[in-house]
Amino acid sequence: MKLLKRTMGHIEEVLIDPHGEIASKFKAFAIPKGSLGRLEELATIYASIKGGVNCKINHKKIFTLAGDHGVVEEGVSAFPQQVTEQMVRNFTEGGAAINVLARHIGARVIVVDCGVASQVEKNPYLKIKKIGLGTKNMAVGPAMSKEEAVRSIEAGIELIEEELEKGIDIIGTGDMGIANTTPSSAILAVLGQMDVDSVTGHGTGLDEESFRRKIRVIKKAIDTNQPNPHDPIDVLAKVGGYEIGGLAGLCLGAARYRIPVMLDGFISTAGALIAHAIEPKVNKYLIASHVSAEKGHRMMLKLLGKIPLFDLNMRLGEGTGAALGMSLVEAGVKLLTEMATFHEAGVSEPHIQ
Structure with a gap:
């Protein structure tokens, strides 16, 4: 708990372009005012977090956190639990979608075992932050203890601190965990105080019977555990997941630095909801890459006040949407730092400012 408290105490509020220097620089460029749209917005957010217009992106890192869920016993996933471990191996071997997209944008993927339900073979490309061998079945009791919930959050903070000396300019969050849309839907229902039916989607492709079972299981988990919507750590402990706690910790740790x-x-944003509920100042450090095809994701983004950058009907997870979003931020920052002004380009300025 000490690391979490220390981290929270060092998170500063982000002021967006407080002195107007970013807006002034964009105004001087040889382009019509506002013509870069959201690329200008992204550059402004990034430069505001970094503290000035002379900013660069050299180190892009995507954290793909893996964990299993005891609630898989209730038949809420179309895939067997062992797929989590198999996909972790695929990540470390460089063959997954996130590896392809990370290579495409020049980012490094950091694969982390936060709670896979088996002992994953040691690998130089895998970080171990294991809290347990998967969570317990939240339909019959708490997914984890409150102490484990805090440890999972602190594991995410530790990941940021361990990577700092190697350089981090921007991070992407990603996940892997069979059945993890079930706890994510439960987290949204509790923190957003929403009806379970309205926030629950089909996950990895459930048929209608399994989908209805999933809704019943989430309702049962909430009724059984009675998570406190005003205590995000209690919510995480009772209906969350180890990798979701780790994702929350990544958000908190990144904001601290x-x-x-x-x-x-969907799952990454569930972690962000937990982080935001723990420390609201985290919000200005968060950028939404895309809106998932998973039903509740749009609702999560609305709770955070985020407008996604794109909608490609994606729902894979792993950090794939984050990778594409990071490339847009980098494009915006390069425009801010490399474009020529009207004067430098020898272009006449507009008559109307």
Whole structure:
């Protein structure tokens, strides 16, 4: 708990372009005012977090956190639990979608075992932050203890601190965990005080019967555990997941060191909801890459006040949407730092300012 408290105490509020220097620089460029749209917005957010217009992006890192969920016993996933471990191996071997997209944008993928339900073979490309061998079945009791919930959050903070000396300019959040849309839907229902039916989606492709079972299981988990919507750690402990706690910790740790966070989809945003509920100042460090095809994701983004950058009907997770979003931030920052002004380009300025 000490690391979490220390981290919270060092998170500063982000002021967006407080002195207007970013807006002034964009105004001087040889382009019509506002013509870069959201690329200008992204550059402004990034430069504001970094503290000035002379900013660069050299180190892009995507954290893909893996964990299993005891609630898989209730038949809420179309895939067997062992797929989590198999996909972790795929990540470390460089063959997954996130590896391809990370290579495409020049980012490094950091794969982390936060709570896979088996002992994953040691690998130089895998970080171990294991809290337990998967969570317990939240339909019959708490997914984890409150102490484990705090440890999972602190594991995410530790990941940021361990990577700092190697350089981090911006991070992307990603996930892997069979059945993890079930706890994510529960977290949204509790923190957003919403009806379970309205926030629950089909996950990895459930048929209608399994989908209805999933809704019943989430309702049962909430009724059984009675998570306190005003206590995000209690919510995480009772209906969350180890990797979701780790994602929350990534958001908190990144904010503590003034590092922008590019969110991926539904599960990553569930972690962000937990982080935001713990420390609201985290919010200005968060950027929504895309809106997932998973039903509740749009609702999560609305709770955080975020407008996604794109909608490609994606729902894979892993950090895939975050990778694409990071490339747009980098494009915006390069425009801010490399474009020529009207004067430098020898272009006449507009008559009307």
